[in-house]
Amino acid sequence: MTLTPETCPYGCSVAPTAASEGVAMSERRFPTFPDPSANAAVRRGFGTIGVAAERALPPWVIPILRRRPQIAFFGYSTSDYDGDHTSQEDIFTCSPVTGVIERVIDDRANLTYVSDRNPSWSPDRTRFIIHRGSETDPTSRLVIVSATSGATLEVLGAGHSPVWADVETILHLGAVGDPDDARWEIFALNPSTHASVQITDLSPGFEITGHAWHPSAGLALALVDPAAGDVSVRVASSAAVAVARAGGVPISSAAVAPIGPPDTQLSSPAFSPDGSRIAVATWQPGQGSRVAEVTTATGALALVPGPSDPTLSDGGPVYSPDGKTLAFVRGYEDEWSEIWLYPVGPSTKWSRFFRRRPYQLTDDARGRFKGALDW
Known part of the structure; x- marks a missing residue:
C-alpha cells in the first residue's frame, strides 16, 4: 500500500493520502508512549460502572444510562483482540457512564484493509463525518456515516481530519498545490450543497496537524514550524x-x-463548550506527553495529573458537552490505549472533600488502540 499518514503529534489525527509514495499503513505514526512494562494496575474511579456491572443492571436502566452523550473514537487491534485479525481501523462509541464500547463500523470480516478515522458527531448526533482510505482507494475521503448502523450515507470528496462545526459547515484539511508536493489547509464544506471555501493559507511557514472550532472563540490550529521544529497551538x-x-x-x-506559555510544545486542541478553555497535549523533550487546559483569556496552563508510571503518556483530550469532564487517552505507542476521564467543572462546596483525579473509563486489556475522541 502507499497510504501516507499525516501526523498530528499526540492527537491521533492521522489520515491516509496519496500525496507521496512508499509508506505502508502498517507503519502507523502516533505519539511515542514508552515501555509499559512497569505499569501497575489502575483503579477505576467514581462515575464508571463497567461492563460486568452494566450487564447486572435491570434492562430498563441501561437505555437511560446510554442517553448520555457517547464518546466516539476510531480504534484497531494489532493483537487479534476482539476478533480483529486484520488491524482494520473502525469507528466505535463508548458510554461515559459504564465504559461499555460498541462498534459502529465493523470491517473485521473485510479482506481489504480500510482505514476509518476521526469521527465527528453531527449537530443532531445521528451521523458522523469521518475520513476513509483503503487499499483499493488510497486517497483520503470525507464520508458521512450513520451513528447507529455505521452505514455509508454519502461520500463528500477528498480531505481528512473533519470537524462538524454546524449544520451547514464541515471544517477539514484539504490538499492545496502540486499533488506531488501538496500542503494541507483548512476548508469549509457545506454538506448539503458541497460548496467548498478555503479558510487558511498558512504555508510555507507552518504545517497544520489538527484543528478545533468554537463559534465565538475562533479556530484553533495545531501547527508545526518545520524550520524551527516547534509545535504550537494558535x-x-x-x-x-x-x-x-x-x-x-x-x-x-x-x-x-x-496560546499558552512561550516556548511550550502544544498540540491536539479542543475547545470547552463555552470557549473559555482549550484542552491540549503538551510535553517536554524526552518525556511522555501530558494533557493540560489553557485559559483562553490569560494563556495560563494547568496540567491534568499525569500517570503514576512515568513511562506512560496522555493525549488527545476532548470536553464533555457540559464542559465538566475531560476525556483523553493514555497508553503505549500505537499498540494500545485506554480512555480516561477527569472532572474539570467549577469547584463546589464538596470539592474540598474530594481530590480531583483522572480515572480509567475503558478496559480493553491493552488489546485495542483508541484515538481521535469526539464527545
Missing part, C-alpha cells in the same frame, strides 16, 4: 473565519495568535 478569530467563508482573503500565518 487561534484565528471567528471574525477572520467569517471573512474567509464569505469568499474573502484566507487566514494567513500573521492572523493566528499563539
Whole structure:
C-alpha cells in the first residue's frame, strides 16, 4: 500500500493520502508512549460502572444510562483482540457512564484493509463525518456515516481530519498545490450543497496537524514550524473565519495568535463548550506527553495529573458537552490505549472533600488502540 499518514503529534489525527509514495499503513505514526512494562494496575474511579456491572443492571436502566452523550473514537487491534485479525481501523462509541464500547463500523470480516478515522458527531448526533482510505482507494475521503448502523450515507470528496462545526459547515484539511508536493489547509464544506471555501493559507511557514472550532472563540490550529521544529497551538478569530467563508482573503500565518506559555510544545486542541478553555497535549523533550487546559483569556496552563508510571503518556483530550469532564487517552505507542476521564467543572462546596483525579473509563486489556475522541 502507499497510504501516507499525516501526523498530528499526540492527537491521533492521522489520515491516509496519496500525496507521496512508499509508506505502508502498517507503519502507523502516533505519539511515542514508552515501555509499559512497569505499569501497575489502575483503579477505576467514581462515575464508571463497567461492563460486568452494566450487564447486572435491570434492562430498563441501561437505555437511560446510554442517553448520555457517547464518546466516539476510531480504534484497531494489532493483537487479534476482539476478533480483529486484520488491524482494520473502525469507528466505535463508548458510554461515559459504564465504559461499555460498541462498534459502529465493523470491517473485521473485510479482506481489504480500510482505514476509518476521526469521527465527528453531527449537530443532531445521528451521523458522523469521518475520513476513509483503503487499499483499493488510497486517497483520503470525507464520508458521512450513520451513528447507529455505521452505514455509508454519502461520500463528500477528498480531505481528512473533519470537524462538524454546524449544520451547514464541515471544517477539514484539504490538499492545496502540486499533488506531488501538496500542503494541507483548512476548508469549509457545506454538506448539503458541497460548496467548498478555503479558510487558511498558512504555508510555507507552518504545517497544520489538527484543528478545533468554537463559534465565538475562533479556530484553533495545531501547527508545526518545520524550520524551527516547534509545535504550537494558535487561534484565528471567528471574525477572520467569517471573512474567509464569505469568499474573502484566507487566514494567513500573521492572523493566528499563539496560546499558552512561550516556548511550550502544544498540540491536539479542543475547545470547552463555552470557549473559555482549550484542552491540549503538551510535553517536554524526552518525556511522555501530558494533557493540560489553557485559559483562553490569560494563556495560563494547568496540567491534568499525569500517570503514576512515568513511562506512560496522555493525549488527545476532548470536553464533555457540559464542559465538566475531560476525556483523553493514555497508553503505549500505537499498540494500545485506554480512555480516561477527569472532572474539570467549577469547584463546589464538596470539592474540598474530594481530590480531583483522572480515572480509567475503558478496559480493553491493552488489546485495542483508541484515538481521535469526539464527545
